[in-house]
Amino acid sequence: xxxxxxTDGLDADTAKxxxxxxxxxxxxxxxxxVRKLPTLRGRTVVTLFYENSTxxxxxxxxxxxxxxxxxxxxxxxxxxxxKGESLRDTALTLAAAGADCVVVRHPASGAAHxxxxxxxxxxxSVVNAGDGTHEHPTQALLDAATLRERLGxxxxxxxxxxxxxxxxxxxRSNVHLLAxxxxxxxxxxxxxxxxxxxxxxxxTVSHDLDSALPAADxxxxxxxxxxxxxxxxxxxxxxYSIAYGLNETRARLLPEHAVVLHPGPMLxxxxxxxxxxxxxxAAITEQVRNGVHVRMAVLYHLLAGDGGDRD
Ligand code: NCD
Numbered sequence: 001x002x003x004x005x006x007t008d009g010l011d012a013d014t015a016k017x018x019x020x021x022x023x024x025x026x027x028x029x030x031x032x033x034v035r036k037l038p039t040l041r042g043r044t045v046v047t048l049f050y051e052n053s054t055x056x057x058x059x060x061x062x063x064x065x066x067x068x069x070x071x072x073x074x075x076x077x078x079x080x081x082x083k084g085e086s087l088r089d090t091a092l093t094l095a096a097a098g099a100d101c102v103v104v105r106h107p108a109s110g111a112a113h114x115x116x117x118x119x120x121x122x123x124x125s126v127v128n129a130g131d132g133t134h135e136h137p138t139q140a141l142l143d144a145a146t147l148r149e150r151l152g153x154x155x156x157x158x159x160x161x162x163x164x165x166x167x168x169x170x171x172r173s174n175v176h177l178l179a180x181x182x183x184x185x186x187x188x189x190x191x192x193x194x195x196x197x198x199x200x201x202x203x204t205v206s207h208d209l210d211s212a213l214p215a216a217d218x219x220x221x222x223x224x225x226x227x228x229x230x231x232x233x234x235x236x237x238x239x240y241s242i243a244y245g246l247n248e249t250r251a252r253l254l255p256e257h258a259v260v261l262h263p264g265p266m267l268x269x270x271x272x273x274x275x276x277x278x279x280x281x282a283a284i285t286e287q288v289r290n291g292v293h294v295r296m297a298v299l300y301h302l303l304a305g306d307g308g309d310r311d
Pocket of ligand 1: 055056130136139169170222223225263264265
């Protein structure tokens with residue numbers, strides 16, 4: 001694997017290999033006092049974030065550090081980007097300075113692909129940590145790791161994704177990966193928050209959350225991405241919450257074994273009630289924990305997979 005740009009086109013064998021490596025890393029590190037492996041010693045990972053982030057940026061940094069890579073964080077607001085430098089020049093600068101991997105988050109869909117194009121000659125790998133409304137592949141991988149842990153093999157499992165699908169790169173990456181892993185995906189959203197062309201996706205679409213929940217093995221709640229909305233997509237936050245929020249009464253419609261996921265950041269009281277987010281059926285902090293192991297696995301497959309230090 002040279003880059004990780006999307007889950008669209010990621011084959012089942014590669015996805016499962018990354019998930020298996022993540023499981024193995026998790027087992028290896030469990031209970032260790034010193035969580036440090038020498039695997040990526042001498043490698044340099046740069047995180048380049050043009051959008052806000054807490055868990056994605058931090059977990060990439062921790063992942064790199066737990067594998068002994070040198071990790072450097074560049075935030076657009078404090079770099080030469082603030083002086084007007086283009087994404088291309090910034091990327092070439094980072095590669096020239098010695099970055100083996102650039103983890104990029106950018107508000108423009110397609111930015112990570114462009115970066116990979118520009119860095120073709122350099123040997124630097126690119127990981128897409130979220131590009132606009134397009135994809136967020138490591139989020140989908142960590143969601144799959146969490147679901148596998150709770151439910152076992154995902155083939156034939158039913159996953160319901162709820163909310164602002166239109167603006168969600170998390171939803172897009174999950175739809176592709178879950179389909180590749182053999183799960184059945186249902187999208188539940190108001191018609192205004194579904195993308196044009198959703199009929200061609202490998203999913204079932206519904207506008208009625210109550211009728212979708214009893215059949216779900218897992219439900220993934222999405223944040224309403226107000227920062228990407230220019231105009232009214234629903235009447236009021238209260239109405240959205242009444243129709244599409246996972247409140248306590250509604251959560252009782254789920255089967256006993258069903259898992260509740262949320263990529264974070266959560267808007268408690270909007271798309272998910274606090275009591276539901278904090279219940280044992282919710283795996284939201286497990287998602288964050290698994291995110292570190294999944295990102296370690298991704299860095300391993302990119303940087304140590306071919307002839308690197310495999311200790
Ligand atoms: C998501 C993102 O940035 O796409 N957050 C994350 O990475 N966990 C989802 C969101 O912002 O709602």
